[in-house]
Amino acid sequence: MTILVTGATGRVGQQIVEQLLQRNMDVRVLTRSPSKVSFSKMVEVVKGDLLNIDSLREAMTGIRTLFLLNAVTGDEFTQALITLNIAKEVGVDRVVYLSVFDAEKAVNVPHFTVKYGAERMLKEQGFSATILRPAYFIDNDVRVKEVIFNNEVYPIPIGGKGIAMIDVTDIAEIAALELIRRDQAETTLPVETLNLVGPDTLSGTDIAAIWSEELGKTIKYGGDDPSGFESYMETIMPKWSAYEMRLMAERYVGYGMVPQAGDTEHLTKLLGRPLKSYRDFVKNLINNERVIFEDRL
Structure with missing residues (x-):
């Protein structure tokens, strides 16, 4: 049957749509x-949003x-619960x-607590659901590349406990596979939660070292x-959102995002290939910057 994707114009949603199309899904x-959507004509587009009943x-x-994705907004929780209520209704x-x-x-980070609330509804209202719990998105670091290149500093407070950052393309492919598995199941499947993590758990100093090695400078x-x-994020997003990024x-820094035993092995088996690494991301970003620079010469 047809699969509905929300958040389809964002980084994750776009790639999920492409992954589903590659597997011949409707x-x-x-x-x-809708005018900003650039998907294949095979994709059916409905105009609206998650607060438009x-x-x-x-x-x-x-x-x-x-597929439910809520952007980090002030009304994220309302969007999630309204959407799930309408889903239940129909x-x-x-x-x-x-x-x-x-x-x-x-519990003090708004969008973490909001998402946990939506998880509770999925479990308590009898949905057949896969809950994807990604760690930090690797490609978030595109936003700080100029700081790294120009100031020679990796500015995000990661701490020493480490984060198993995950590539967005891995998130999208796993989501697509789970959507298809759920959609094609002949019986109701139980709720499952997957930690989405990358292959390496890196501290702030580890990440800076990777940049140093790939750029050839400290x-x-x-x-x-x-x-x-927080001050930097205030230059590219609303102040309340920058404060949430601080939290x-x-x-x-306090807790990290460290995989549980078996997380990476399970995801590797699910994908049938290795997970993409932070070093791969850095290499690709540097190469792309070099191509852009050469094109300007």
């Missing part, structure tokens, strides 16, 4: 701006499987939900104090 997306009902008509009972690593533990780790990171960074 895909529908819900978006505020009529558009939600329209988007969910004739499907049974949903009989969409198979869900893959993008949550966050250790969602139940970071890149320093900016340290565990989140103040400078998240404090979580990294």
Whole structure:
């Protein structure tokens, strides 16, 4: 049957759609701006959003499987619960939900706690769901590349306990595989939670060392104090959101995002290939920057 993908114009959602199309699945997306969608004509597009009840009902008509992604916004929790309530109402009972690593533990970080609330609804309302709990997205670091290149500092407070960062393409492929498995199951499958992690658990100094090795010059780790990171984030996002990023960074420093036994092995088996590494990301980013520089000459 057709699978509905929300958040389809974002980094993860776009790639999930492509992964589903590669596997010959029928895909529908819900978006505020259909004119900005550049998917294949095979993708059915419904205009609307997660607070528009009529558009939600329209988007969910004739499907049974949903990919739910909520952006980090002030009304994220309302969006999640409204969407799941409408899904329940119209009989969409198979869900893959993008949550966050250790969602139940970071009680002071708004979007962690919000996602844990949505997880509880999935479990208590009888959905057949896969809950994906990704660690830090590797490609988030595109946002700080200029600081690294120009100031020779890795500025994100990661701390010393380590984070098993994961590549967005790995997240998208795992999500697509789970959507298909849920959609094609002949019986209701139990709720499952997957920690989505990368192959290496890296500290802030580890990450700075990788940049140093790949750039051929010393890149320093900016340290565990989140103040400078928060100030930088205020230049590219609303102040409340930058403060939330600070709270998240404090979580990294205090607790890390360390895989449980068997997490990486399970994901590798699921994908049938190795997980992409942070070093791979750095190499690709540096190579792309060199190509851009050469093109300008």
